[in-house]
Amino acid sequence: MGALILIIDDEPDICHLLQLSLSKYGYKVKYVHALKEGMLFLKRQQPDILFLDIHLPDGSGLEALPVIKSQYPDLPVITISAYDNGMEKQKALTAGAARFLPKPFNVGELQDIIYEVKS
Template sequence: MNTTNSTGAKRILIIDDETDICLLLSGLLRRLGYQPTCAHFIEEGRKCLTTQQFDAVFLDLNLPDGLGFDLLPMIRGAQANIKIIMISAFDGQAERKRATDQGADYFIGKPFTRRSVETALESMQV
């Protein structure tokens, strides 16, 4: 499904409880030509996913109301073609493997760089 808006920008949902991360990532995505939307809780992200279509989601691992892992099946069920990029300060092999096993397409450790975000989006053709 093509989710570009009237300006042609692809839509990306950011689910992260850190306001600074949301602001930084939103600004970067806007400069790259995307239309970002932020949610700070799993439940807020779930509502966004049921009311809007997105091309990709940046999903934090640790959120105030649960683990990002818990949202992966819902995302896949609601929007099968969405690309999921897990982001986390917990950047170990166990977290990366679990993210991939449970449906994430890509994993970026925090702190991330502009290049790591661009690489993730390019590799998944978002």
């Protein structure tokens, strides 16, 4: 079985797209639509990679990122956002994100991105 990837994103279409695309590469993919659900998942089971949306209905992924990184320092976090104004990207990378992925993204690049953050 491949690596476990957790997606925390409130957009069902993005979650399904990522799940479908990543499953083709042999990854086991779980997703939740709220930050609270994602934090509970992380307490129960640590994924190998986390895709974290920056803007969630119940909180900010940017604010949660330092907490996640302090609790799970070896967990690669790929932040995703529809708001790519440069400032959010810099904040995410400064807070410990391994990569910032603007929406919409090219699913053909996902395998390379995962390889990059895992190495």
